[in-house]
Amino acid sequence: MIRGSTLRTVRLGVKNLMLHPLRSFLTTLGITIGVAAVICMLAVGEGASYEAQQKIKALGSNNILLRSVKPAELETQQQSSMAPQRYGLEYEEVEILRETMPAVRVVVPVRELNKSAAYGEFQVNVPIYGTTEQWMAVSGVKLYEGRFLVEADSRYSLNVCVLGTHTAGELFPFENPIGADILIAKKSFRVVGIYGPRDDSESGALAADGIVIPIESAREYFGELEIRTSAGSREFKMVQLQEIKVQIEGEGDKLEDNVVATAASIRQLLTLLHDQPDYVIDVPLEKLQAAKEQAQIWQIFLGVIASMALVVAGIGIMNVMLATVTERTREIGIRRALGAKRGHIISQFLVETVVLSCAGGLLGVALGIAAPMIVEAASGMKAIFVPSFAVLAFTISAGVGVLFGIYPAWRAAQMDPVEALRHE
Numbered sequence: 438m439i440r441g442s443t444l445r446t447v448r449l450g451v452k453n454l455m456l457h458p459l460r461s462f463l464t465t466l467g468i469t470i471g472v473a474a475v476i477c478m479l480a481v482g483e484g485a486s487y488e489a490q491q492k493i494k495a496l497g498s499n500n501i502l503l504r505s506v507k508p509a510e511l512e513t514q515q516q517s518s519m520a521p522q523r524y525g526l527e528y529e530e531v532e533i534l535r536e537t538m539p540a541v542r543v544v545v546p547v548r549e550l551n552k553s554a555a556y557g558e559f560q561v562n563v564p565i566y567g568t569t570e571q572w573m574a575v576s577g578v579k580l581y582e583g584r585f586l587v588e589a590d591s592r593y594s595l596n597v598c599v600l601g602t603h604t605a606g607e608l609f610p611f612e613n614p615i616g617a618d619i620l621i622a623k624k625s626f627r628v629v630g631i632y633g634p635r636d637d638s639e640s641g642a643l644a645a646d647g648i649v650i651p652i653e654s655a656r657e658y659f660g661e662l663e664i665r666t667s668a669g670s671r672e673f674k675m676v677q678l679q680e681i682k683v684q685i686e687g688e689g690d691k692l693e694d695n696v697v698a699t700a701a702s703i704r705q706l707l708t709l710l711h712d713q714p715d716y717v718i719d720v721p722l723e724k725l726q727a728a729k730e731q732a733q734i735w736q737i738f739l740g741v742i743a744s745m746a747l748v749v750a751g752i753g754i755m756n757v758m759l760a761t762v763t764e765r766t767r768e769i770g771i772r773r774a775l776g777a778k779r780g781h782i783i784s785q786f787l788v789e790t791v792v793l794s795c796a797g798g799l800l801g802v803a804l805g806i807a808a809p810m811i812v813e814a815a816s817g818m819k820a821i822f823v824p825s826f827a828v829l830a831f832t833i834s835a836g837v838g839v840l841f842g843i844y845p846a847w848r849a850a851q852m853d854p855v856e857a858l859r860h861e
Contacts, residue, residue, distance in 0.1 A: 439711070439763075441544055442479040442842075445579045445837050449657070450598060450687045450833050453665075454572075458464075458523070459608045464468045464750075464753055464754055464793055464797075465793050465794075465796050465797035465800070466752060466797065467746075467750030467753045467754075467797065468747065468751075468754070468796075468797025468798055468801060468834050468837070468838075469744035469750065469797045469800040469801040469804060470746060470795050470799075470801070471744070471747035471750045471797075471801065471805040472747065472797065472798050472800075472801025472802060472804075472805055472830040472831065472833075472834050473801045473802075473805040473808055474739060474746045474805075475744060475746075475747065475801075475805070475826070475829070475830040475833065476592060476801070476802065476805025476806070476808065476809075476822070476827055476830050477805055477809055477812065477820070478740070478742065478828045479717045479736055479809070479823070479829075480711075480732060480738045480809035480812075480820040480821055480822045480823070480826060481809065481812060481818060481820045482731075482732065482735050482822040483736065483820070483823060483826075484729065484733075484820040484821045485818070485819065486729075486732030486735070487736075487748045487819060487821055488819050489691060493680060496838065498692075498696070498721055498722045498725055498817070499542075499684055499685045499686075499687070499692055499696065499722070500575055500682060500683065500684050500685070501682075501683040501684075501685065501696065501699060501703060501718065501719070501720050502612075502680065502681075502682055502699050502718070502719040502720075502721070502723060503526055503680065503681040503683065503703070503707070503716055503717075503718055503719075504679065504684075504716065504717050504719065505524065505525025505526045505676050505678065505680070505713070505715060505716055506525070506714075506715060506716060506717050507522075507524060507674075508524055508713045508714055508715045509714075510713075520581060521662055521673035521674050521675045521746045522673065522674045522675070522799065523674070523675045523676075524675075524676065524713065524715035525544075525676040525677065525678065525679070525715050525716065526676075526677065526678040526680070526681055526716055527678065527753075528546065528677055528681075529677070530545050530588050530681065530707075530710060531546045533679060533706070534681070534703070534706075535684060537702075537706070537849075538683070538699055538702060538703070538731075539701065540685050540686055540687065540695035540698065540699050541683055541684070541685060541686070541762055542684045542685060542686040543559075543574065543575065543682075543683075543684045543685050544681060544682070544684075544801045545568060545569055545571045545572050545575050545681070545682040545683075546564055546568060546569065546652055546680075546681055546733040547568045547652075547654045547679055547680040547681065547683070548566070548567035548568070548652055548677070548678055548679060548765055549564055549565070549566055549567075549572035549622075549676060549679040549680065550564075550565035550622075550654065550655060550659055551564075551565075551584045551663065551678065552565050552621055552749075553621075553622065553715065554604070554608065554619055554620065554648055555619065555620045556608045556609065556610075556614075556617065556619045556620070557606050559606055559607060559609075559610070561607050561608060563601070563604050563646050563647050563648060564647040564648075565621060565647070565650060565655070566645070566647055566648070566649045566650070567650050567651065567652040567654065567655025567656065567659075568586070568649060568651075568652050568687030569585040569586065569587060569588075569591055569651075569716040570587050570588055570590070570591070572682070572754060573632060574684070574690060575682045575684050576682070577631065577634070577635060577809070578632045578633060578645070579633065579634075579635045580631075580632050580850060581602060581630075581631045581633050582630060582631040582675065583599070583612075583615045583629050583631060584599075584767065584771070585599055585630050585632065585649075586599060586627050586649065586650075586651055588798030590654070591651040591652055591653040591654070592653070592720070593767065594651065594653045594654045594656075594657045595624060595651060595654060596624065596625060596626045596627060597627050597628075597629045597647040597650070597651065597654075598619065598621070598626040598627070598628055598629070598648050598650045599628070599629060599630040599632055599648070599651060600614060600628055600630075600631050600632075600648055601631075601632060601633060601645040601648065602631060602634075602644050602645045602760050603633075603645050603646045604646055604648060604728060605631050606646060614628045615628055615629070615630070615631070616628065616629075616630065620659075621650070621807070622650065622659065624658050626648075626654075627779075631720070632645070632649070633645045641650050651657070652773040660675075661675045661676065661677050662675055663675070663676065664788070683699070683703070685699055693722060696720065697722070698725075700718065700720045700723070704718055709799055714751070716733065718769060728746065740829075744833060747830075747833055747837050749839035750837065750839065751794075751838070751840060751841035753792075754790055754793055754801075754837070754838060754841050754842065755762070755842070755844060755845060756779070756788055758786060758789070758841075758843050758845035758846075759841060760845075761786075761789075761845070762786065762845050762848055762849045779851070781848040781851075782846070782849050783847060783849070784846075784847050785844055785846075785849075786837065786842065786846035787842050787843065787846045789842070790838045790839070790842025790845070790846070791835065791838045791839060791842065792838075792843065793838060794834050794838025794839075794842075795831075795834070795835055796833055797832030797834060798830070798831040798835060799831070801825045801830065801831075801834065802830065802831055804823055805822075805826070805827060805830060806827065809821070809822045812820075
């Protein structure tokens with residue numbers, strides 16, 4: 438019986454709303470736009486967060502990156518002599534990290550050279566990485582052809598190299614580079630392999646523009662002294678290693694604990710080994726965690742801003758329903774005279790506001806699902822729709838209907854039946 442009464446109330450509410458279809462549509466439109474705005478803004482925020490996190494993940498959440506930097510005092514210091522400025526990470530620190538950090542899986546030194554490479558009439562200026570056979574495992578790349586470095590290459594300082602895909606295309610546009618000899622700063626190196634990104638994302642894309650050689654070959658043939666000429670002056674500097682990549686072992690929460698603990702230990706160790714701030718420590722996991730927290734805050738902010746549209750739409754519903762109460766004063770009086778209680782009047786008007794808000798919510802969800810795809814296609818911005826966004830937006834729209842429908846319904850129920858019947 439209660440179910441039948443509820444269905445009659447809903448049918449009557451829909452019938453009353455259809456008496457003024459344009460007014461009902463415009464009222465519903467406000468809710469529709471509000472719900473779509475909530476979903477779209479949350480989707481855009483999710484997409485921006487995803488892209489930021491992917492860039493950080495490309496560095497490896499289980500990696501810790503140490504980089505040499507020129508101290509500020511050396512940046513401002515005038516080069517008054519031919520003596521080179523010495524700073525940065527050193528080879529012996531690689532062995533110290535391997536021996537003293539229990540959670541470390543591999544430690545990969547990287548010596549970056551500012552040299553040109555040539556083959557025949559083709560020449561490129563790309564990074565030359567002197568490193569070990571473990572570099573590929575921590576750099577977000579994979580082997581495309583041939584082989585990568587092996588331990589014997591560094592042990593015997595062999596003249597071999599592995600080209601990035603883009604570099605290989607520039608030096609060898611018409612032939613296969615495997616087995617060919619290229620010149621790196623007038624030193625001959627044989628190409629033994631080609632590497633590139635693991636997928637179509639940005640992971641490893643920068644490394645695909647480069648040449649990898651054994652670290653001992655880089656040390657023996659090119660030394661540590663680097664001379665840079667600019668504006669008629671020369672700068673002499675000695676940096677043994679530009680980078681040390683440290684990969685941590687573990688899975689899940691254990692990995693996170695190991696990364697955090699090892700990063701803290703490395704910071705303490707380098708503070709003891711260096712008497713000047715000539716290094717930086719980059720922990721992608723910490724950046725990833727910070728990015729996730731920032732994304733949550735950003736999504737809450739976007740959700741609040743977009744929800745304001747729903748509040749405005751709710752005010753519109755209340756305004757329309759108050760006008761409807763005034764228009765239907767005589768109807769309310771007749772219903773009360775026929776025995777309708779105040780609860781019946783409240784439920785009648787409340788049903789109408791909920792129908793308006795839910796109908797607008799459903800249309801808004803449909804539009805909100807399509808909006809991120811339109812935004813992504815039109816602007817190139819990444820937008821990711823998550824089903825929970827639709828549930829949240831629809832729930833808010835239904836809540837807005839109830840919240841802003843209570844007062845008009847209560848006001849209708851408080852009318853005196855005799856005065857309502859006299860209303861013209």
